[in-house]
Amino acid sequence: MRLSVREFEALARDRLPRYAYDFFAGGADDEVTLRANENAFTRLSLVPRVLRGHRERDLGTTLLGARIAVPVVLSPTAFHRLAHPEGERATARAAAAAGTVMIASMASTVPVGDIAKAGGDDLVLWLQIYVQPDARITRELVGRAEDAGCRALVVTVDSPVFGRRERDHRNGFHDLPPGMYCENMRDLGGQRGVRDIEMVAGLSWDHVDELAAMTGLPIVLKGLMHPADAVTAVAHGVSGLVVSNHGGRQLDTAAATIDVLAGVASAVGVPVLVDGGIRRGTDVVKALALGAAAVGIGRPVLWGLAARGGEGVSEVLALLREEIDRALALTGCASVHEVTSDLVREARC
Ligand SMILES: Cc1cc2nc3c(=O)[nH]c(=O)nc-3n(C[C@H](O)[C@H](O)[C@H](O)COP(=O)(O)O)c2cc1C
Numbered sequence: 568m569r570l571s572v573r574e575f576e577a578l579a580r581d582r583l584p585r586y587a588y589d590f591f592a593g594g595a596d597d598e599v600t601l602r603a604n605e606n607a608f609t610r611l612s613l614v615p616r617v618l619r620g621h622r623e624r625d626l627g628t629t630l631l632g633a634r635i636a637v638p639v640v641l642s643p644t645a646f647h648r649l650a651h652p653e654g655e656r657a658t659a660r661a662a663a664a665a666g667t668v669m670i671a672s673m674a675s676t677v678p679v680g681d682i683a684k685a686g687g688d689d690l691v692l693w694l695q696i697y698v699q700p701d702a703r704i705t706r707e708l709v710g711r712a713e714d715a716g717c718r719a720l721v722v723t724v725d726s727p728v729f730g731r732r733e734r735d736h737r738n739g740f741h742d743l744p745p746g747m748y749c750e751n752m753r754d755l756g757g758q759r760g761v762r763d764i765e766m767v768a769g770l771s772w773d774h775v776d777e778l779a780a781m782t783g784l785p786i787v788l789k790g791l792m793h794p795a796d797a798v799t800a801v802a803h804g805v806s807g808l809v810v811s812n813h814g815g816r817q818l819d820t821a822a823a824t825i826d827v828l829a830g831v832a833s834a835v836g837v838p839v840l841v842d843g844g845i846r847r848g849t850d851v852v853k854a855l856a857l858g859a860a861a862v863g864i865g866r867p868v869l870w871g872l873a874a875r876g877g878e879g880v881s882e883v884l885a886l887l888r889e890e891i892d893r894a895l896a897l898t899g900c901a902s903v904h905e906v907t908s909d910l911v912r913e914a915r916c
């Protein structure tokens with residue numbers, strides 16, 4: 568029995584080839600932000616309330632109209648078949664069983680339609696997209712998401728260029744192994760899956776407007792860190808935000824996400840999610856206290872998948888669920904909606 572999410576990382580490290588482990592684990596440049604995301608949670612202390620008489624806790628909440636059982640969604644991560652042969656199909660089954668949202672990556676190694684089928688009717692599926700320089704390709708991806716029954720589009724906005732991950736350069740990891748493909752890019756005129764995905768150097772609010780004009784699906788922007796950008800996003804009609812620094816894989820030395828969350832959440836009236844470094848139930852409660860509607864997890868899902876396939880992802884989600892439930896009980900909260908800002912403060916050394 569695994570007792571913590573971190574134990575899954577150790578299992579994954581033992582099982583994966585070096586290049587795959589490093590691709591999942593690594594961050595940009597000196598990995599300052601990668602470490603900061605996790606460390607920042609240790610600088611926050613919880614200030615529990617007592618004697619409130621709650622016997623049970625309700626961990627459920629609603630996101631963009633969908634009821635979810637835990638305030639933890641699966642952030643989009645690329646290439647799940649590098650972790651396990653079943654790839655995103657296994658992840659989808661685990662997300663559906665846990666009753667939460669899976670944000671499938673545009674760079675998934677299973678097509679979004681097949682991810683939806685694997686998850687079945689219980690899966691709340693959103694598709695993450697990098698806007699493409701050729702609007703026809705973006706439109707085709709949007710159509711594939713709609714056909715698959717996705718309930719939102721998550722547009723990643725922190726990547727006008729790709730972060731430099733030194734581990735990948737050291738390992739010579741620049742493309743998927745034979746037999747794996749960025750399946751959502753299939754038949755869109757490219758040659759090789761990974762290189763077919765392009766970043767748009769001039770990414771701007773015009774791209775957000777263009778995308779909104781292509782679809783009736785709600786649009787969530789992922790990768791915002793600044794309150795001023797959050798306000799502009801809402802003015803452009805977005806339905807939600809994910810405060811994210813891409814798990815420390817884009818701009819190194821960017822602030823830890825938990826440190827900027829409250830500034831963003833207090834600036835806007837749409838649901839704000841946060842991801843980056845969330846490894847414990849107490850991290851989730853701190854994020855809720857600072858204004859998050861829910862949190863996202865990236866690497867923990869990949870560690871579970873690499874360790875034990877879909878069962879491993881389920882175990883990771885169950886561990887977090889149990890930890891959140893205990894943290895709520897110990898902070899005197901009967902539901903995630905009772906987690907208020909007075910329950911968290913900067914730790915004094
Ligand atoms: C291996 C890996 C692949 C990722 N792929 C994507 C992606 O395709 N699209 C995206 O928007 N973010 C991607 N991310 C960033 C995650 O969505 C998320 O922001 C980050 O992993 C959260 O940090 P955590 O891993 O500490 O939980 C990726 C992250 C990792 C670790």
Ligand SMILES: CCCCCCC(=O)C(=O)O
Nearest residue numbers: 645674761762764765816
């Ligand atoms: C050009 C390859 C696209 C893969 C994107 C995966 C990703 O976002 C990551 O952080 O890695």
